Amino acid sequence: SAVISQKPSRDICQRGTSLTIQCQVDSQVTMMFWYRQQPGQSLTLIATANQGSEATYESGFVIDKFPISRPNLTFSTLTVSNMSPEDSSIYLCSVERQTKEYFGPGTRLTVT
Amino acid sequence: GQQVMQIPQYQHVQEGEDFTTYCNSSTTLSNIQWYKQRPGGHPVFLIQLVKSGEVKKQKRLTFQFGEAKKNSSLHITATQTTDVGTYFCAGPRGFGNEKLTFGTGTRLTIIP
Numbered sequence: 001s002a003v004i005s006q007k008p009s010r011d012i013c014q015r016g017t018s019l020t021i022q023c024q025v026d027s028q029v030t031m032m033f034w035y036r037q038q039p040g041q042s043l044t045l046i047a048t049a050n051q052g053s054e055a056t057y058e059s060g061f062v063i064d065k066f067p068i069s070r071p072n073l074t075f076s077t078l079t080v081s082n083m084s085p086e087d088s089s090i091y092l093c094s095v096e097r098q099t100k101e102y103f104g105p106g107t108r109l110t111v112t
Numbered sequence: 113g114q115q116v117m118q119i120p121q122y123q124h125v126q127e128g129e130d131f132t133t134y135c136n137s138s139t140t141l142s143n144i145q146w147y148k149q150r151p152g153g154h155p156v157f158l159i160q161l162v163k164s165g166e167v168k169k170q171k172r173l174t175f176q177f178g179e180a181k182k183n184s185s186l187h188i189t190a191t192q193t194t195d196v197g198t199y200f201c202a203g204p205r206g207f208g209n210e211k212l213t214f215g216t217g218t219r220l221t222i223i224p
Contacts, residue, residue: 043214092154096210103154
């Protein structure tokens with residue numbers, strides 16, 4: 001299994017500001033994933049964070065809006081930049097281990 | 113691109129009744145995974161099915177993978193209040209691809 005922590009657990013932010021979300025895993029992993037889950041919806045993959053290389057973004061998500069860092073094999077950050085109310089969502093990080101995916105507890109973001 | 117749909121979107125059942133959610137992929141899957149997300153929680157891995165026609169049971173939960181490996185079902189017998197949550201199926205983007213496409217989800221509520 002994998003134990004994953006995220007910080008902050010929730011935040012309320014003003015439009016136009018940025019928020020950085022941290023994700024920490026209890027052991028080394030090659031890939032970390034960042035998802036967005038809008039209220040009552042399914043999970044949408046934002047990007048894959050690879051250690052030592054640029055993150056890989058999914059269609060509809062760009063680096064300028066969601067910059068990602070991956071400084072080592074147990075840690076990653078996702079920044080939500082220049083926020084608008086449409087960015088209000090739950091942001092989840094996850095890791096894959098033995099073909100199973102393990103999720104962090106999520107960050108609930110509200111943009112006013 | 114790959115689409116994974118689930119029906120129904122919502123299901124309300126009396127405690128003790130059975131529940132089934134169906135998952136359909138637009139592409140053939142190498143495996144299908146099921147996750148449960150409790151209200152306010154994060155998705156938690158339940159099971160993975162790999163073989164065509166495979167059936168697996170976990171206590172009151174029965175999971176099935178279709179013969180064509182494009183559909184799956186989750187059946188809960190005699191639901192309990194602890195079964196409340198949203199059930200997601202998920203399949204890999206392609207063979208050997210670690211990224212998952214999550215289904216649209218089925219939200220189960222139990223009437224005591």
